[in-house]
Amino acid sequence: MTRTVIVGGSHAAIAAAAALRRHAPEMEIAIVSDEATLPYQRPPLSKEYMSGTMALERLWLRPREWYEERRIRLHLGAAATAIDRAGKRLALGNGDVLGYDALLLATGARARRLPAAMGGELPNVRVMRTLADAQWLMREMTAGRRLVVIGGGYVGLEAAAEAAKKGLDVTVVEAAERILKRVACAETADALRTLHAAHGVRILENTRPQRFVERQGHACAVRLDDGRELPLDLAVVGIGIEPDVALAEAAGLEVADGIVVDAHCRTSDPAIFAAGDCALFPFQGAPTRLESVQNAQDQAAAAAANIAGTPTAYTPHPWFWSDQYDVKLQIAGYHRGYDSVVTRAGKREGSVSFFYFRQGRLIAVDSLNDGATYAMARKLLEAQATVTRAELDDPAFDLRERAKALSHPRPAAE
Template identity: 45%
Template sequence: MAHYVVIGAGQAGASLVAKLRSSGFEGAITLIGEEPVPPYQRPPLSKAYLLGDMALERLFLRPESFYSDQNITLKMGTQVSAINREKREVHLGDEVIPYDQLALTTGSSANTLPASIGGALDGVFTVRTLADVDAMASHFEDGKRALIVGGGYIGLEAAAVARKMGVEVTVVEMAERILQRVAAPETSDYFRALHQSHGVNVLEGVGLKSLNGEGHVIGASLTNGTDLDVDFVIVGVGITPNSTLAEQASLTIENGIAVDEQGRTSDPNIWSAGDCASFDLRGARRRLESVQNAIDQAEAVAENMMGAGKSYTPKPWFWSDQYDVKLQIAGLNIGYDNVVARRDPDSPAVSFWYYQGTTLLAVDAMNDPRNYMIGKRLIEAGKSPAPDVIANPDTDMKALLKA
């Protein structure tokens, strides 16, 4: 009987093993995760869970009983020490697990600050795992002072939750503007104004020089000469793919674990999906750091492990919740040279449409689910309405789908 082993029990790993079973795989399945809990959702960690609006059990993607019911061996709190490709074995310290096919869904880890500038002080947190959020939860109290390093989506989401709980918040972003790496100036402007309206001190073009304190952080020195008193710090400066195991096994690494269009690594018996996997997209090897990609790519890999031979074509979409604003993003804005705004005269909803020449690439929609869905469908259908048509408030947007 064939044995399929999956290393990494996050969204991608959980999706992969479930898809194997629902697709009729009858062999043995082992899912190995480092954390001591079943696979869980990450997006609510820094929002609903941190706010106390979501119980721990509701975070779980499936009840723990699902895995035993589906005859899936779930190994929690377990670290893989090595992969032996020649013998097709996974080593868990002294325990050895043979495999016929192996999938790496090891995800990514939050980048941290160097210890030399105070990154190792108590009270300095990242937002990636359940343990991270549990560790910081007690600091979210009315009147506390938080410094958030990094003005990306993770940092801004944390800022929104902190303000809801009465924390005084300063966000420092070393780049010229918040969201610079992932969004147009128009989207940055929107979210800067949103956070400032809620009392967040947003500092752009300002870096962190050092965190100060003995044992526990008590202050921060910024590159503009400002010194801040702080009670805790949240670091949101990106993530790094967890590719160490793959690298030690001499698999090809290129911006993560390199896979082909089917999700196969440089070893024909090893596959990869999710945040850790890179694939060719728009002329470069890219990773898509999103829940939807983790699910879709993992399910495609599950089918290909069973011989389907299907190419994976991503349909990127993302979201972010901040205060009472839901941002929904469709497509990838890589290479855009023009952005047009569509505004609803009867509501505060707005969407920004990214173009490369005359080609529609992506849409950022703020509290505008209708235009988000239309934009998503247009992009997936390869349709590109003219920018002036999108900007015209009189345009019948639904009619564009039929054009």
């Protein structure tokens, strides 16, 4: 492969470009992004950036000089509009056409929005996905204003936390019977619900929004399915994301809940690869799409190796995180299909970890302000080491010694 074009402007795109340059010093590499800014980190938008602890320049994944030094061409503010698979050409919205030997789709995902009939397109009803979204919210989040967050997932709760810290009156509306229903156990949800309540945030669960009430072109309230109306000055919709598959679908690539790829990140067209939030790949015996920085970086690196001619199967070790108030939630592993949870207090006051099991096997852990346990559990999970429920239920069990034994195995008996 001598020419690779990467579509996308976030973690996966930049990780792929960096890996490609290492593998192939002479390869032509181009990045196409529909946003006019330099590629930036998305996770800090609802965390450090919105809180003011991260400056704008720290959001950039790489400074402009990095691309210039590595001869990586940037096509910013230019949306990819069509793939000519037969001619191996990518058309851009500005009229440019880029030829490729390999094409990597790192198109990511888009925030789900409420339909226009519900008022989802009113100007003070926003999602939390882009830099523009974060900057708008930073301007609008002023003490005393009323914020309603639709959706009790991580993005919604992070936005609620930042708003509460700024002195807003915050209500979270969650349609499911509890917050974090899709992404965490009830124990983690309980801990975070209690945390938000302590900061004055109201959480309404098992409650559906019916529509936003409009006044003078803006939302002034949200009407709930039980007839109540919650007055508001602004709203954040955090009801998940959907993979951006439009370009792939229009090109006739196989698409399901994401762009379907094999273990080597290759799509149904052998010259086209996909990585990051948009890619649906085989993992633990099931088609899987991981929404995380870890997946974006590691899958993109695997895709780059395959493009450069080094066969590399992608086998992830997932990790995630969320910052809310003074609590850092760190997640290792993947909790899909869990059937039981063990709670274990950490060494620091107020720290706790929740261990997920499936059929007696440890598969994931959620650690709240418990970084030491997270690090040990992550090491054990990556090594597929055996830890039982009974051991974790025993306060005398030394998790550190079990993790240390992976680095210093006992010599075989003579």
